[in-house]
Amino acid sequence: RGLAPELAARYVIGPGAIADVVVEAARYAAAAGTPVDASALEASIGRRLSLRLGTFGTVVHRKARFAEMVLPDDVVDTLHDLIAMVRERSQILERWGYQRHLGISRGVSGLFSGEPGTGKTMAASVVASELGLELVRIDLSAVVSKFVGETEKNLGKIFDEAQDAHAMLLFDEADSLFGKRTELKTAQDRFANLEVNYILQRMETFDGVSVLTTNAESSIDPALQRRLNFRIRFLEPExxxxxxxxxxxxxxxxxxxxxxxxxxxxxxxxxxxxxxxxxxxxxxxxxxxxxxxxxxxxxxxxxxxxxxxxxxxxxxxxxxxx
Ligand SMILES: Nc1ncnc2c1ncn2[C@@H]1O[C@H](COP(=O)(O)OP(=O)(O)OP(=O)(O)O)[C@@H](O)[C@H]1O
Ligand SMILES: [Mg+2]
Missing domain, CATH: 1.10.8.60 (Helicase, Ruva Protein; domain 3)
Incomplete structure (x- = not known):
């Protein structure tokens, strides 16, 4: 009923997938003795997404809210800007002409850097919950393959699935992949370079939100950092x-x-x-x-x-x- 248009706007999935989701949600609801409502359908979409992601990623179910976080005002402010860019994207890019004028693409991307335990992963989950998006945490070690071309294929699949499910992508602890692009020593580094370029390209064209987190901001090439929309430093708490x-x-x-x-x-x-x-x-x-x-x-x-x-x-x- 009132729900269908909202779900249709949020999830770009075909009729087959919709049928699967509804049947599965109904099965769960019947077993639990609960109604098939919005949250039941959302949960079903989440389960389908995590199945399709396989070992590459996991759907993060426990998302935090701003009220739970202790952060300096400027960090909170930048997080709100990131959220606003997602919400007001159509206005900024289309009506205000930024897409045409500056060649800005639709993807909204962030780099969260800081010491362990400063709340980077938690802040990513806050962004997802504010925007009402599913959050997918990608395990880069599972995605990166030593076979040429294989990593791009894996990454391509992840971006496609995330796009369909309207999910936000979290490349948590991304340092492994994002070493300095200039320091090419081995063939392995060169492949990593191709992969980095591929991820950046997909982040830019991805019609959604993606966030990278790292403990070692300095290990990430400045040229790469510049290509991300928001760079947020999480400092150790005072x-x-x-x-x-x-x-x-x-x-x-x-x-x-x-x-x-x-x-x-x-x-x-x-x-x-x-x-x-x-x-x-x-x-x-x-x-x-x-x-x-x-x-x-x-x-x-x-x-x-x-x-x-x-x-x-x-x-x-x-x-x-x-
Ligand atoms: N700024 C914060 N406000 C509130 N709770 C926090 C904050 N930072 C950390 N925590 C608590 O610590 C837990 C771990 O934080 P989180 O995993 O987000 O850190 P991280 O920066 O991603 O660390 P790592 O670099 O080790 O991945 C959170 O689940 C939360 O309970
Ligand atoms: Mg983390």
Whole structure:
């Protein structure tokens, strides 16, 4: 009914595929005793997409929202620009004539760079959820083949499938493929070069959003970086951001939020959100092993363990915290 036009606009799939999706959604809904509604159909399209992607990619189901993220204002602002470029694409490119005048293509692309655990992958999922797009995370190690021409074929298939399903593409940890294009040493490098050019070309013509993430921005050729629409640096969180991360990542059900000195923890341990998340999980493990609810000391201990595993020098803990 009201749903059909919206689904038709979002997914470019043929009658055969539509029939498959509807039948499959109905089967799932019947088994679960739920109605065949928009979310049931979306889930079915997601399952079909992940089947067709095979080992090359996975559909990311758990997407974050802006409210869950702790980021500096300028990063949030640039993410909103990226989202706006997708939403206002028709206006900018067609009505305002940018496509004709500057030869800008429809693809919207981004490069998210920064230290491990700064939220690059999470931010990509926020963009997908804001835009209501399926998010496909590509495993580049599965895609890159040592056989000449094979990688392009694999990549071509991915872009085609993503286009059909209106999915956003995430080339996570893309460094492996995007070494400096100028440093050609072996035949392997030359193939990688062809592949990089191929990806860029497809990102530009891809009628959708694609994001690359990397820990090593400097390993990516500046000429290549320029060809991407948005380049966002994810810096390590400052003290007050770390405090917010601790507050946000610790589940409210622990009952520790009132009265706990998150500031002291943030001050003592310089770590990114990814490590803070690990520390919070570690604290839960410690509490569970001890067969009791989590206490403040568990958080300190979790942070301590995580810090040591990061290879950082152990900071002096306040007396009595461990
Ligand atoms: N800026 C942030 N705001 C809120 N949570 C964060 C942030 N950064 C990291 N986290 C938490 O840490 C987890 C891991 O972050 P994420 O995987 O996005 O990091 P990453 O930058 O992609 O790291 P890597 O380079 O290792 O892939 C997130 O799922 C989230 O729970
Ligand atoms: Mg990541």
């Amino acid at each position: 003290l007050d951001e770390r405090e917010q991360l601790w507050r946000r990542l610790l589940p409210p059900s622990t009952g520790l939020h009132d009265g706990f000195d998150f500031h002291a923890l943030a001050e003592r341990f310089q770590m990114t959100g990814g490590y803070i998340k690990n520390a919070v999980v570690r604290a839960a493990v410690i509490a569970a092993r001890a067969g009791r609810a989590m206490v403040a000391e568990d958080l300190w201990a979790g942070a301590h363990h995580e810090y040591v595993e990061m290879g950082k020098v152990m900071p002096q803990l306040p007396r009595g915290t461990l």
